[in-house]
Amino acid sequence: LTGGGDRFGRVTVVINGEEGTICNRNWDSREADVICRQLGFSTGEIYAGTYTDVAKGKVWDTHFMCTGYENDLNECVLGGWELATRWSCEMHKDDVGVSCYSNVKLTTLSGRSGSSGAVQLYKNSRWWRVCDDGFDDFTAKKVCEELGFVDGRSICCSAFGVTYTDVIANNTLHCDRDDKSIIGCIKDKPCNSSFYASAVCFSNYSIEENKYNFSLEKKDSGHVKVDHYGITGRICSRDWDDKDALVMCRMSGFSNGIAYQHSESTVLEVIRGPYWLAGLNCTGNETDLMACPHNDRTDLGNCSNSNIASVLCYNGTE
Incomplete structure (x- = not known):
């Protein structure tokens, strides 16, 4: 793998003594699983990120027909290697890339993997969500290091x-x-909470622990967006009321506001992110939501079936 890291990047191959990349014309998650297994990992997926280098050399094309259970690409049915002729392939714009995983990964509900998401553990040839009982910051650090x-x-x-x-x-x-x-962190204890654990990972140690930035989906309304650790998330609607909304609207430059609950299904997952706060209990006199009693990422409570805290802001007494 090149142009990435130890477990992700552009796939390179040597065909007839010439090193090159593979055009992704017929590449899917089954092939990604196989190449990652061939490289010593448990499983893999198509890499959707950017590369850190500029690809050079030949671009090879073939028709892969893997089942996803092979241990080597050579075990798959191949249509024969040939030089790619499609322009996007020739220019390395469609080079195959993979992200490989051994024991853990972070995923969002759509299945996309990245630097934040639900923690999943590979066990008995499948991925499972990890129980949040005992899952603390030190454990999250270990997951992120892996x-x-x-x-x-x-x-x-x-x-x-x-x-x-x-x-x-x-x-x-x-x-x-x-x-x-x-693997050494797995404990033989039952999951009592029924909640799954999540984590956010960092590439450096410059972490602003107590910084929260708030904004609205629209200029004067919509769900409340919370930026924390560089990840845009949301507020759990449990206990969200007009007093909380009033504080948020004042923070947004309005004199008044009311609360409502936004359905999760109407908010794109790519922008809604995790719940960062829950249990807001403002008096209505605060100038910042963080001055109100609240629960943070360590004690959110049951928000998994909640809607998203939202507001309608206005001036005057409309």
Whole structure:
């Protein structure tokens, strides 16, 4: 793999003694699984990020027909290697890339992987959501280090919303100082909370722990967006009322406002992010939502079936 890191990047091959890349004309998640397994990982997916270098050399094309269970691309049915002739292939614009995983990954509800999301553990040849019992910041850091980051923070309570992937019922994930890998962090304890754990990973140690930036979906209305750790998220609608909305609207330059609850299904996942706050209990006199009693990422409570805190702001007494 080139143009990325130890576990992700552009796939390079050597055909007839010439090194080159592969055009992704017939490449899907099954081929990604196989190439990652061939490289010593458990599973993989198509890489959707950018590359850190400029690709050079030949671009090869073939028709892959993998089932996804092979251990080597050579075990798949191939249509024969030939030089790519499509312009986008020739210019390395469609080079195949993969992200490979051994034991853990972070995913959003759509299945996209990245630097934040629900923690998933690879066990018995499938991915499971990790129970949030015992999942703390040190464990999140260990997860993030395994994914190539330097630090991380935990988020409790199924923060990315309802999921249809099973939570491991008979294991939890909690790392101690002497655990050398994530596998050593798996504990034989039942999941009592039924919530899944989430994490956000960082590429450096410059983390602003207490910085929250608030904005609205629209100029004067919509769901409240919360930017924390560089990730845009939301506020759980549990206990969200007009007093909380009034404070948010004043922060946005309005004199008044009322609360409502925004359905999760109407907000694109790519912009809604995790729940960062819950249980807001403003008096209405505060100048900032963070001055109100609230629960943060460590104690969100049950928000997995909640709607998103939203406001309608206005001036005067409309």
